[in-house]
Amino acid sequence: MNRLIVFLLSAALWASFHGGPGEAEAKSFALDVPYEPTSYGIARAMLELAGVASGDLVYDLGCGDGRLVILAAKERGATGVGVDLDPQRIRESRENARIAGVADRVRFFEQNLFATDFSRASVVMLYLYPEVNLRLRPKLLKDLRPGTRIVSHSHSMGDWEEDATWRIEGHYVRFFVVPANASGTWTWAEPGGQAFSLSLTQKYQRVKGTLSVGDETYPLAECSLRGSRLRLTVDRLVRGRWETFFFEGEIDGDTIRGRIASGGTREKTEPWQAVREPGTLSSIAD
Numbered sequence: 001m002n003r004l005i006v007f008l009l010s011a012a013l014w015a016s017f018h019g020g021p022g023e024a025e026a027k028s029f030a031l032d033v034p035y036e037p038t039s040y041g042i043a044r045a046m047l048e049l050a051g052v053a054s055g056d057l058v059y060d061l062g063c064g065d066g067r068l069v070i071l072a073a074k075e076r077g078a079t080g081v082g083v084d085l086d087p088q089r090i091r092e093s094r095e096n097a098r099i100a101g102v103a104d105r106v107r108f109f110e111q112n113l114f115a116t117d118f119s120r121a122s123v124v125m126l127y128l129y130p131e132v133n134l135r136l137r138p139k140l141l142k143d144l145r146p147g148t149r150i151v152s153h154s155h156s157m158g159d160w161e162e163d164a165t166w167r168i169e170g171h172y173v174r175f176f177v178v179p180a181n182a183s184g185t186w187t188w189a190e191p192g193g194q195a196f197s198l199s200l201t202q203k204y205q206r207v208k209g210t211l212s213v214g215d216e217t218y219p220l221a222e223c224s225l226r227g228s229r230l231r232l233t234v235d236r237l238v239r240g241r242w243e244t245f246f247f248e249g250e251i252d253g254d255t256i257r258g259r260i261a262s263g264g265t266r267e268k269t270e271p272w273q274a275v276r277e278p279g280t281l282s283s284i285a286d
Contacts, residue, residue: 035089037064038127038153043071045168049175050123050149052076059083059121061113061128061136066093066106068125073102078123080106083116119143127153134158141285146180146251147227160204160285163226179205180228180251184280188273198232198274202284211236230256247272254281 038046046068052058054077060068061083069080070093082093093108109116114136118124121144126133133155140150152174156162162174179202186198200209200223207223211234221244222233232247246266249258254276259269 035064035086036127038068039169040067040071042153042168042171042173043068044075045166046125046151046153046173047072047076049164049166049173050125050151052078052123054078056122057081057120058123058125059116059118060125061116061118062126063093063108064089066096066108069106070097070100070102072123073097073105074100078105081118081121082106082108083111083113083118084108085110085112114139117143119145122148124148124150125153126150126155128155130155130158138285141178144178146178147229148178150176150178152176161206163205177205177227179225179284180230181281181284182207182225182230182251183282183284185277186256186274187277188275196274201282204284228252230258249274 050058052072056072056076056078058069058072058078058080059082060066060080063069063082063084066082066089069082072078072080082090084090084093087110090108090110094103097103097106097108124140124144126136128136133152134157137157137160144150152162154171154173156174157176160176163177164175166173166175181202182200183202184200186200187196189195194213197212198209199212200207202225205225207225207230209220209223211218211220211232213236216237218234218236220232220234222231224231228251230247230249230251233244234247235242235244237243243262246261247258248261249256249272256272256274258272260272261267261269
């Protein structure tokens with residue numbers, strides 16, 4: 001996997017966003033810069049951490065000699081796409097895929113990763129510099145579907161906390177899951193007509209909030225979000241007694257569909273569907 005030198009990518013970004021040197025010039029500059037491949041041990045650990053399987057489409061942004069997507073195809077049955085600015089690396093990747101017998105399962109493109117449409121990816125692999133990760137972060141959050149897994153070799157995503165971290169061969173490997181946007185005010189009513197309102201704030205995958213029932217408001221005791229799967233726990237008064245309620249649902253746009261359970265055993269559940277009030281959604285990265 002190609003570890004791009006930060007000033008090279010900064011130059012390419014400047015060209016993309018500020019009308020600086022053109023793509024051809026950026027590519028010419030790229031050819032003079034050596035790359036640092038990810039070791040096969042770390043590459044396999046990245047695939048393991050992401051849980052790559054046969055149904056996955058793996059994108060490697062800065063693919064170098066193509067080893068990551070080739071391993072994903074050959075050893076895990078996935079399909080893959082590699083992107084790199086260096087035409088020599090792209091030729092090498094295609095030849096390596098042919099030798100490995102997976103040329104029909106992987107593709108390689110010579111292009112700027114910031115111009116790449118990777119919205120169909122279920123897994124994205126990165127070995128970039130911290131500054132580049134930060135510039136790429138808004139595109140990852142905007143373009144990727146909730147639940148998409150991201151693995152970054154060595155470098156973080158700034159204040160977006162990783163969901164897991166491994167240390168392999170002296171390097172950190174960081175795992176992220178793209179979260180759905182759960183922010184806003186969600187409302188629903190019980191069959192008897194009692195109204196409920198769930199107010200959530202969010203920073204990346206961290207969510208907190210309150211549940212309002214009539215004139216009473218209760219803080220959420222626990223709240224977790226993984227991809228589009230939201231889980232909440234809240235203690236509230238019911239007929240003068242405290243009860244614990246467990247909410248679990250799937251976020252689909254402005255609707256949550258799932259189940260509500262109560263009591264210690266959670267054996268009794270009932271359907272739950274909540275709708276987000278218009279205008280209450282906010283950015284999860286601010």
